[in-house]
Amino acid sequence: MTDLNKTGTTPGLTRRGLLSAFAATAVAAAPTYANAAGFLRGGGDIRRIKMYNARTGESMDTIYWVEGDYVREALREVNFFFRDWRRNEVAAIDNRTIDIIAATHRLVDANDPFMLLSGYRSPATNAALRSRSGGVARNSLHMQGQAADIRLNSRSVSQVARAAASCGGGGVGRYSGSNFTHVDCGSVRTWGG
Numbered sequence: 217m218t219d220l221n222k223t224g225t226t227p228g229l230t231r232r233g234l235l236s237a238f239a240a241t242a243v244a245a246a247p248t249y250a251n252a253a254g255f256l257r258g259g260g261d262i263r264r265i266k267m268y269n270a271r272t273g274e275s276m277d278t279i280y281w282v283e284g285d286y287v288r289e290a291l292r293e294v295n296f297f298f299r300d301w302r303r304n305e306v307a308a309i310d311n312r313t314i315d316i317i318a319a320t321h322r323l324v325d326a327n328d329p330f331m332l333l334s335g336y337r338s339p340a341t342n343a344a345l346r347s348r349s350g351g352v353a354r355n356s357l358h359m360q361g362q363a364a365d366i367r368l369n370s371r372s373v374s375q376v377a378r379a380a381a382s383c384g385g386g387g388v389g390r391y392s393g394s395n396f397t398h399v400d401c402g403s404v405r406t407w408g409g
Contacts, residue, residue, distance in 0.1 A: 316383050
């Protein structure tokens with residue numbers, strides 16, 4: 217177990233102890249959009265991200281923000297989870313993207329995890345995908361660690377997209393035909409159907 221003193225959070229608690237202490241709070245806490253990004257609203261002392269990746273078989277359910285501070289160990293876990301699985305390359309995922317995903321999950325009021333279809337993409341992976349599909353941007357925010365393509369089995373693409381767009385934190389694309397929603401922390405915009 218890692219002592220959270222090393223990550224700048226509450227002294228004397230292990231990450232597991234901290235997660236246990238806040239487990240009940242996670243259910244009751246509303247997303248907090250009071251940071252510099254300005255799109256987290258409501259009260260709440262923690263932020264949590266809950267996802268799975270069918271391509272790698274991995275799951276993640278982690279509290280990554282506690283009382284105004286990001287938990288570095290949890291962010292490293294997020295970075296690894298969001299890696300380009302095709303090339304096994306890890307990059308830093310923009311905290312704003314993580315916040316949008318966590319807030320969207322809270323807003324749709326679902327218990328099941330998001331499925332991550334695409335997180336970070338290396339330039340090589342992006343170029344390969346672009347050669348097969350006109351829907352892949354040349355300068356995709358996926359290459360900057362600022363975008364994710366997500367699916368929630370218990371909610372429609374429209375429901376997820378409306379929740380993400382209500383955050384006003386970046387771009388939201390609806391890909392109803394492929395059953396996923398794109399979210400990013402770039403300029404505020406929407407597209408798709």
